[in-house]
Amino acid sequence: MWIxxxxxxxxxxxxxxxxxxxxxxxxxxxxxxxxxxxxMYAGGIGGVIGAFLxxxxxxxxxxxxxxxxxxxxxLALSLLMGLIYCFLTVTLNANQNVTGLxxxxxxxxxGNFFGGSLVKLVGSDVPSINLNAxxxxxxxxxxxxxxxxxxxxxxxxxSFLAYLAIVIAIVMAVILKKTRVGLHLRAVGxxxxxxxxxxxxxxxxxxxxxxxxxxxxxxxxxxxxMDYANGVWSNDGFGDRGWLAIALVIFAMWKPNxxxxxxxxxxxxxxxxxxxxxxxxxxxxxxxxxxxxxxILFLIFTSIGKSREAQxxxxxxxxxxxxxx
Amino acid sequence: MAQNExxxxxxxxxxxxxxSIVWWKAWLIRLAVILVALMISGLVSFLLTKENPLEIYxxxxxxxxxxxxxxxxxxxxxxxxxxxxxxxxPAFKMRFWNIGAxxxxxVGGLASALCMILFxxxxxxxxxILVMVITSILAGAIWALIPAIFRARWNTNETxxxxxxxxxxxxxxxxxxYKFSVPKxxxxxxxxxxxxxxxxxxxxxxxxxxxNILIVLIVxxxxxxxxxxxxxxxxxxVVGESQNTARYIGISVKKVIIRTxxxxxxxxxxxxxxxxxxxxxxxxxxxVAGRGFTAIMVSWLAKFDPIFMILxxxxxxxxxxxxxxxxxxxxxxxxxxxxxxxxxxFFIIGSEFFIQYxxxxxxxxxx
Numbered sequence: 001m002w003i004x005x006x007x008x009x010x011x012x013x014x015x016x017x018x019x020x021x022x023x024x025x026x027x028x029x030x031x032x033x034x035x036x037x038x039x040m041y042a043g044g045i046g047g048v049i050g051a052f053l054x055x056x057x058x059x060x061x062x063x064x065x066x067x068x069x070x071x072x073x074x075l076a077l078s079l080l081m082g083l084i085y086c087f088l089t090v091t092l093n094a095n096q097n098v099t100g101l102x103x104x105x106x107x108x109x110x111g112n113f114f115g116g117s118l119v120k121l122v123g124s125d126v127p128s129i130n131l132n133a134x135x136x137x138x139x140x141x142x143x144x145x146x147x148x149x150x151x152x153x154x155x156x157x158x159s160f161l162a163y164l165a166i167v168i169a170i171v172m173a174v175i176l177k178k179t180r181v182g183l184h185l186r187a188v189g190x191x192x193x194x195x196x197x198x199x200x201x202x203x204x205x206x207x208x209x210x211x212x213x214x215x216x217x218x219x220x221x222x223x224x225x226m227d228y229a230n231g232v233w234s235n236d237g238f239g240d241r242g243w244l245a246i247a248l249v250i251f252a253m254w255k256p257n258x259x260x261x262x263x264x265x266x267x268x269x270x271x272x273x274x275x276x277x278x279x280x281x282x283x284x285x286x287x288x289x290x291x292x293x294x295x296i297l298f299l300i301f302t303s304i305g306k307s308r309e310a311q312x313x314x315x316x317x318x319x320x321x322x323x324x325x
Numbered sequence: 326m327a328q329n330e331x332x333x334x335x336x337x338x339x340x341x342x343x344x345s346i347v348w349w350k351a352w353l354i355r356l357a358v359i360l361v362a363l364m365i366s367g368l369v370s371f372l373l374t375k376e377n378p379l380e381i382y383x384x385x386x387x388x389x390x391x392x393x394x395x396x397x398x399x400x401x402x403x404x405x406x407x408x409x410x411x412x413x414x415p416a417f418k419m420r421f422w423n424i425g426a427x428x429x430x431x432v433g434g435l436a437s438a439l440c441m442i443l444f445x446x447x448x449x450x451x452x453x454i455l456v457m458v459i460t461s462i463l464a465g466a467i468w469a470l471i472p473a474i475f476r477a478r479w480n481t482n483e484t485x486x487x488x489x490x491x492x493x494x495x496x497x498x499x500x501x502x503y504k505f506s507v508p509k510x511x512x513x514x515x516x517x518x519x520x521x522x523x524x525x526x527x528x529x530x531x532x533x534x535x536x537n538i539l540i541v542l543i544v545x546x547x548x549x550x551x552x553x554x555x556x557x558x559x560x561x562x563v564v565g566e567s568q569n570t571a572r573y574i575g576i577s578v579k580k581v582i583i584r585t586x587x588x589x590x591x592x593x594x595x596x597x598x599x600x601x602x603x604x605x606x607x608x609x610x611x612x613v614a615g616r617g618f619t620a621i622m623v624s625w626l627a628k629f630d631p632i633f634m635i636l637x638x639x640x641x642x643x644x645x646x647x648x649x650x651x652x653x654x655x656x657x658x659x660x661x662x663x664x665x666x667x668x669x670x671f672f673i674i675g676s677e678f679f680i681q682y683x684x685x686x687x688x689x690x691x692x
Contacts, residue, residue, distance in 0.1 A: 032484070034424075084671065092678035097422055097484065098625045101618050102670045109663025116658030121373060235660075240492060250485055281512065282503035289496035292489040299489075303481040312482065317422075323342060 003150050005268070005275055007157065011228060013267030014158075015040070015238075017165045018220030019245025020252060020259045021172055026213035027249060028176060029206045030189040030315040031089060034100025036217050037242025038107020039081045043218020044225045045111040046070075046077030048233050049118065051134040051226070056124055066137045070226065078218025081107055082211040090206045093319045104242070111221075115233040135231025161223045166260055168216055173257035185209055189313030192320040202320055220245065244270070247295040253302075253310040266291050338686045351680045355673065359640075362672035366665045374655045381651055388650020389643045399646050401534040404541040405600060407638040409613075409620040411541075411548045411631055412592030415585045416469075417621070418552065418629045419565040421476065425487025427617025428494030429468045429590050431610075433597025435498050436464035438608035441517045441524035441601075442505050453524050457602060458595075465594020466587050468494065473586030477579040491617070495610045502609060516606050526603040537603045544592060549631040561585055593617075622670055644669060 019040055026033045033039075050073030054066060085103055088094040114121075118129060139159045148156065176182040187195040188205045196202050224238055225231065248266055252259035273279060273287035302310035367378035374381070389399050409426050416423040437457040444453055468490060475481035499512075507515045518524060529535040552558040563571045564581050571578050601608055623641055627633035648662030 034484075088671065088674055092675050093682075094674045094677060095625060097424070098622055099671075099674055101424070101621055102667055102674065105615070105618070105663050106667025106671070109660040109667055112660035113658045113664055116660065117373075120656060235658075243488060243492065247485065247489060250482075280503075281510070282500050285496050285499035285503060288499070289493045292492040292496075296486060296489045296493075299481055299486055300475055300479070303475065303479045317484070321342075323340075 001275070003153055005271075006154060008271055009264055009268035010158070010162070011267070012270050013263035014162045014165050015220035015224045015228070015241050016245050016248055016266055017169060017259055017263035018223060019217045019242060020248040020263060021165070021169045021256045022213035022215070022217030022220070023246055023249045024213075024252065024254055024256050024259060025172055025176070025185070025216070026210045027254060027316055028185050028189045028313055029209040030192060030313055030318065030320070031085070031206055031210050032096050032100065032317040033082075033085055033103075033210060033213065034097060034246070035081065035085055035103025035107060036100075036214075036246055037240070038104035038110075039078050039214045039217045040107070040221040040224075040242045040245070041111030041238055042081045042107040042221065043074045043078040043215075044221030044238060045114050045233070046074035046218065047222040048129060048131065048225055049073055049077075049114060051131045051231070052118060052129055053122070055131060055133060056122065056126075061133055063137050066134050070134060070138075070222065074218050074222040075215050077110075078214045078221075079211055081218070082214025085214070086207045086210050089319055090203055090210075093321050096317050096319065108236075111238070112235040115235050129233050131226070131231030131233075133231075135226050138226035138231075159223075159227050161219065161227060164219070165223070168219075169256040169260050172216075173255060176256065186313070189315060192315055196320075196322065206320075217242075217245070244291060247292065250302075250310075250312075251295055251298055254312065269294065338684050340682050340684055343681060343683050346680055354676055354680055358672050358676035358679075359669065362669040365672070366668045369664070369668065370651065370661075373661075374651075374657065376655060381655075384651050384654050385644075385647030388648075388654075389646040391650075395646070397532065397534055399642055400538055401604065402646065403635075403638050403642040404534070404538045405596065405604070406616055406620060406623060406642055407634060408541045408544060408596040408599065409593060409616050410623040410627075410634050410638055411545050412589055412596060413617075413620055414548060414589075414624045414629050414631065414634070415552065415558075415561055416589040417624055419561045419581065419585055421473070421582060421586065422484040423469065423472075423487050423586065423589060424484055424618065424621060425469070425472065425490045426589075426593050426620055427613050427615070428487070428491035429465045429593035430597040430600065430613045430617055431491075431494040431498055432468045433461040433465035433594030434601040434608055434612050435494070435501060435597070436460040436594070437524070437598045437601045438514065438517060439501065442514070445518045445521065445523040450523055454526065454602070457524055458598060461598040461601075462591045462594040465592070465597060466590040469586045469590025469593065470583065473583050477582040498608060498610050498612075513609065514607055517608075518606075524602055525606055526599070534604070537599045540595070540599060540603075544595065545631050545635065548592075552629075552631065557581075557584070626670070626673055641666065 019036055023033060023036050047070035050070040051066070054069045055061065081103060085099055088099045089096050115129070119126060138161065141159060142156050144152070176186065184195065184200045185205050187198070187200060188202050192202045221238060225233055229237060244266060248259060248262050252262045269291040272290065273284040276287065279287070367381060370381045371378045388395065390396055409430055413423050413426045437460065440453065440457045440460055444456065448456065472481070472483050472486040472490060475486065476483040502514050503512050505514050506512050526536055552561065560576050560581050563574070563576060564578055568578050600612055605612060619641060623634060623638045626637040644666050645662050648665045649659060651657070652659050652661040
């Protein structure tokens with residue numbers, strides 16, 4: 001039962017990890033993108049659209065293309081969402097909170113709209129979207145994982161996107177901490193005016209990090225549909241994971257490597273109500289608030305303790321206009 | 326000497342902040358942008374449905390105003406959205422990013438629903454309604470007070486705090502709806518007190534929603550006066566513009582933050598009361614239906630002015646109803662309205678740039 005619990009917690013953790021890694025590098029540039037839940041929906045539906053069109057039109061399904069096409073569609077749609085956010089907040093100096101919230105409405109709308117109407121729009125005769133074939137390629141695991149007992153089950157039994165999430169988080173942590181690009185990015189997030197004076201192109205960094213962050217977050221949506229949900233899109237199925245990913249950013253103290261552990265913890269908290277014996281349905285609902293309560297407590301402790309490690313980038317949420325220095 | 330002067334390349338255009346803009350020019354820009362946005366969303370609708378865009382627009386209008394019932398529905402939606410927008414406005418005006426209206430309204434609604442369930446047959450109706458009003462206002466106020474205290478005392482980030490409070494409220498509602506579900510275990514409370522109508526707000530002049538609309542109108546005017554003519558309103562503006570200035574002239578920033586959030590939460594509680602006791606007569610986790618978030622856009626688009634907010638809330642409620650009608654008429658998914666709304670609000674957000682800034686093109690060099 002423990003192995004089963006940990007395995008499930010890890011599978012819940014992957015979308016959260018993608019989302020929070022994306023949001024961390026976005027926030028490091030000073031952009032508080034509250035549109036991440038929408039971006040993740042868009043990433044998910046992008047993959048669904050790509051896979052659906054490919055499955056409908058291809059005579060025989062090539063495993064390589066079956067993964068590549070949804071992946072590219074997902075990345076393209078989440079990139080578009082990131083660009084909308086950047087254009088409004090960086091180029092047009094719009095309010096970040098409002099833009100982010102509209103982006104969430106928009107993205108969730110796009111997800112549910114195409115999820116519900118794609119079949120009709122394409123004029124296809126299938127009753128509903130079911131991407132089992134594509135999903136099977138996405139869920140392919142290492143062939144020898146089953147033979148290695150609990151070790152194989154716990155560490156090797158996931159699909160490639162799951163490992164990609166961890167690799168991306170580690171790479172981003174290294175980039176942020178060890179490279180010049182990371183240093184510049186942090187400078188932009190802490191104090192854009194100073195960064196600008198030092199010759200760092202503030203707008204370029206904001207665009208780059210926000211768009212890259214959106215694409216990473218979008219992969220979380222893709223993982224959810226193709227892997228976790230077996231290629232079946234259900235409206236609002238992704239739920240509030242996007243907001244949980246934003247909460248996780250605080251919990252990880254803006255460090256992608258901490259987000260790995262944090263996401264597994266949150267994934268566990270997200271499903272813990274299934275593993276508590278003798279719990280009735282109403283009790284389960286109470287347990288579902290645990291991740292949010294934990295985040296609030298963490299937020300309170302870090303702010304009371306004034307821990308310097310756990311502070312957000314100084315210019316988070318503020319737009320930068322050169323003439324206002 | 327002229328040869329020594331370095332040739333500096335002037336960019337094609339640069340952007341400068343406007344010092345001021347005539348009000349009609351600002352509204353002209355906004356109007357033009359909304360028209361462009363409507364054209365774009367017509368185009369998007371056309372691409373998706375292959376229907377005549379003009380027909381789509383006429384469906385939108387008939388969806389909102391087609392029948393007397395639809396007009397009342399529109400007014401009701403407008404009133405609810407406006408009530409929540411008004412509620413969050415004082416907090417936003419002092420730059421307190423309260424994105425927890427969703428939760429504050431929900432606990433307000435939950436409080437009145439619980440009163441209806443628990444005391445429905447124990448108290449006389451006027452007394453019950455009085456208890457409901459008090460508890461829902463208290464519930465909303467407490468839900469807003471918690472993040473406010475931490476923000477005032479320890480500068481805890483209020484955006485994320487209030488956001489998390491939403492989900493705690495949602496789970497609380499889920500807990501109680503299972504606890505009191507009818508029939509048992511269905512997870513829905515159904516219409517509360519269907520036969521006795523205990524705790525239902527009274528119906529004025531045969532119009533189900535008239536009382537809600539009147540209450541919201543009073544709240545709106547009250548907020549306008551409060552923000553514009555009271556000392557509190559002035560203090561909110563100062564704290565919003567600059568906390569240092571506020572401290573310098575002797576305003577207690579902590580006090581203003583806590584007091585304003587109490588008002589904001591209390592009004593959210595009233596919105597919850599109106600939604601549960603005056604509209605739905607039931608409660609579920611979707612009772613607020615995202616209005617807590619939409620209200621932020623409404624309030625911000627109106628520049629936190631309660632009177633303009635009637636206009637922006639109308640725009641949003643109208644688009645929502647109209648696009649919903651488009652989706653039923655053309656067999657599309659209900660979320661179609663979210664896409665259209667998203668496009669239009671993106672344009673309006675973008676247009677603010679051209680009101681605040683001006684684009685200056687490079688002048689032709691004199692020969």
